[in-house]
Amino acid sequence: MWLIALKDLRIFVKDRAALFFFIIFPFMFILLFYFLNLGAATDERLTYYLVTSEAEGGLSHQIINLMETKNESQLKPGEPVFVVESNFDEAYQKVKDGQLSGFIAFPADFTERMTTGSGAQLEVVVDAGAGYDRAALNGIAAAIASQVGAEQIVIKASVSLLVEGGIIPPDEESINQATRQILAEITAEQSQTGGEPSFIGFDIERVGDIESGNPADYVIPGYLVMFVFFAAAVTAEAIVRERQNNTLERLLASSVNKSTILGGVYTGTAVRGLIQILIFWVAGILFFKVDLGQSPLAVIILSILMVIMSSAFAVMLATLVRTQRSAGSLARVTALILAPLGGCWWPLFILPEWLQTVAKISPHAWANTGFNKLMLFGADLGAVVPEMLALVVFTVIFGAIAIWRFRTSAV
Amino acid sequence: MAEDFLVATDLHKSFHDFKAVNGVSFSIAKGEIFGLLGPNGAGKTTTIRMLSTVLEADSGEIIIGGHSVRKKAESVRALIGVCPQELALYEDLSAMENLIFFGRMDGLNTRDARAQAEEYLKLMGLQDRAKGRVAKFSGGMKRRINLAIALMGNPQLVFMDEPTVGIDPQSRNRIYETIEGLQSKGMTILYTTHYMEEADRLCDRIAIMDGGKIIAMDTPRALKAQLGDSEKATLEDVFLNLTGRSLRD
Numbered sequence A: 001m002w003l004i005a006l007k008d009l010r011i012f013v014k015d016r017a018a019l020f021f022f023i024i025f026p027f028m029f030i031l032l033f034y035f036l037n038l039g040a041a042t043d044e045r046l047t048y049y050l051v052t053s054e055a056e057g058g059l060s061h062q063i064i065n066l067m068e069t070k071n072e073s074q075l076k077p078g079e080p081v082f083v084v085e086s087n088f089d090e091a092y093q094k095v096k097d098g099q100l101s102g103f104i105a106f107p108a109d110f111t112e113r114m115t116t117g118s119g120a121q122l123e124v125v126v127d128a129g130a131g132y133d134r135a136a137l138n139g140i141a142a143a144i145a146s147q148v149g150a151e152q153i154v155i156k157a158s159v160s161l162l163v164e165g166g167i168i169p170p171d172e173e174s175i176n177q178a179t180r181q182i183l184a185e186i187t188a189e190q191s192q193t194g195g196e197p198s199f200i201g202f203d204i205e206r207v208g209d210i211e212s213g214n215p216a217d218y219v220i221p222g223y224l225v226m227f228v229f230f231a232a233a234v235t236a237e238a239i240v241r242e243r244q245n246n247t248l249e250r251l252l253a254s255s256v257n258k259s260t261i262l263g264g265v266y267t268g269t270a271v272r273g274l275i276q277i278l279i280f281w282v283a284g285i286l287f288f289k290v291d292l293g294q295s296p297l298a299v300i301i302l303s304i305l306m307v308i309m310s311s312a313f314a315v316m317l318a319t320l321v322r323t324q325r326s327a328g329s330l331a332r333v334t335a336l337i338l339a340p341l342g343g344c345w346w347p348l349f350i351l352p353e354w355l356q357t358v359a360k361i362s363p364h365a366w367a368n369t370g371f372n373k374l375m376l377f378g379a380d381l382g383a384v385v386p387e388m389l390a391l392v393v394f395t396v397i398f399g400a401i402a403i404w405r406f407r408t409s410a411v
Numbered sequence B: 001m002a003e004d005f006l007v008a009t010d011l012h013k014s015f016h017d018f019k020a021v022n023g024v025s026f027s028i029a030k031g032e033i034f035g036l037l038g039p040n041g042a043g044k045t046t047t048i049r050m051l052s053t054v055l056e057a058d059s060g061e062i063i064i065g066g067h068s069v070r071k072k073a074e075s076v077r078a079l080i081g082v083c084p085q086e087l088a089l090y091e092d093l094s095a096m097e098n099l100i101f102f103g104r105m106d107g108l109n110t111r112d113a114r115a116q117a118e119e120y121l122k123l124m125g126l127q128d129r130a131k132g133r134v135a136k137f138s139g140g141m142k143r144r145i146n147l148a149i150a151l152m153g154n155p156q157l158v159f160m161d162e163p164t165v166g167i168d169p170q171s172r173n174r175i176y177e178t179i180e181g182l183q184s185k186g187m188t189i190l191y192t193t194h195y196m197e198e199a200d201r202l203c204d205r206i207a208i209m210d211g212g213k214i215i216a217m218d219t220p221r222a223l224k225a226q227l228g229d230s231e232k233a234t235l236e237d238v239f240l241n242l243t244g245r246s247l248r249d
């Protein structure tokens, strides 16, 4: 069996084009998407809820009103949608239930703190489980804080000038009115004063855990899944070639039995896949600073299962088709449909719910979900057992079909 | 002659409704070169595939070296070597790698496989090209490798399915010499061809096959004698005579 595998590997190593496709090509893709994603990380349109615990008439209500998205179609690309919500607990629960990706809450004493100049703390609650990576969240939170902060500095400065100058009386109602006026002016001018969020800070409370904002943490696994599957599927072609160039028949007439031949072909494909994931992870860690998460072991196991599953798929495909060409095109088509569907090109969790459900028919989706859990959301091995089991089930199904076809139709 | 090494009895094989082999029986004595002669589509390759355990016969029995192909395929495989009609090589591997690989598949250890590979490459006049990639070889060279692989693993019976088809006279001659050399060492050979002069030169006995049936079986001399003037008649005449007649049936 090892001999057959070894022979296949030897043939493979001699095929320069395949080698290129196998190693270099995936990394060209990864590099491309890595940079695309770096740029795009904060460009997703997020919906943010604005929540205030303040009594009606407080400053935060003004700000919220200002920030609320009145007309979504006028948003610039990358600007989040802001929706006003009045109940903190309700919003919090929504985040917990995964209905909401996050919100910004203003404290009950917001106005007081603003007017006394002690500085207010915004609370940003985000759902790690919803999957927005931290880089994007940080960026948006910072943008909000800086925007609010900058406006507040202007307002605060203006209001205190007005008070000190005796232009308005130092009672709350007058200050509020002045603030409202200034805010209105700011809106009218559409002024975008830059500046550091010196006045209003923000805390991010993550419901769940997001450890990393490195796009490579989901770009690399996505491409690993895609290319491991792709490379394996394409070897179906080589297996069919073995049948077509009559060497399979020759092997059948030699002293090795059918199951050894099948095992050898499978092993050759799998070993190649293992080398591939090794290269992927080593390069990912060295060049892209990939973080394998809390449980690198789980990442490795998941990768290996992906290889085992893909190899089984390749052998099954080879036993199902007649010609080398149909094996090749079927392999490519399947790989290219399942990759985006299974979340190799974009995170699965940004897809609509129904598509996520459909995606579950692809082993890719399971593998990607597993990698995302491990590498983005800090899950440990126990949390990805369902994904691992799913890959095992796929392997068993593919393997059973392959063995059955090989028994009944061999040549 | 010696005892029969191969006995095939009433073999049948249909593909869908088409009877490719329709009641073929013959036997080959140990050390004999037996020719299976017939036009394209006669059923020669299908017969060989059944004999070499690759294709299951619909009915009939095959005994090789005392083992039933149906029941003891493993034992039969250890006795036979197959040189298929279509080249069966790994084009991306070298000649040497091909030979060693298939030798190992026949159960040889690495040392024996290497020794045999060297021996057969030399026999085929390819020792200088042992390390060359098969893909770069000429048709004749590939044919010779194809045959050399069949010889790996000390087979007692070798099936050669049109081993000389479409190659240069030098390669062809080398193959003839090889086959004659093998016979002198006691190897049993089943040889198919549609070249009459080839069968005439090599074979001890010939079965002429057409439409899935054996329509004549004898020594080349006896077959020619059927036409009367055995000196002038060629096997070609015999062949055309027989197959021509069967077309009229």
Ligand SMILES: Nc1ncnc2c1ncn2[C@@H]1O[C@H](COP(=O)(O)OP(=O)(O)O)[C@@H](O)[C@H]1O
Residues within 6 Å of the ligand: B015, B018, B019, B020, B038, B039, B040, B041, B042, B043, B044, B045, B046, B047
């Ligand atoms: N696997 C197959 N499926 C269908 N028909 C086949 C198959 N193999 C051979 N045949 C048919 O059986 C007949 C005999 O073929 P073959 O044994 O290859 O003849 P020969 O080797 O004498 O040229 C041909 O008509 C061929 O088309």
Ligand SMILES: [Mg+2]
Residues within 6 Å of the ligand: B041, B044, B045, B046, B085, B161
């Ligand atoms: Mg043939």
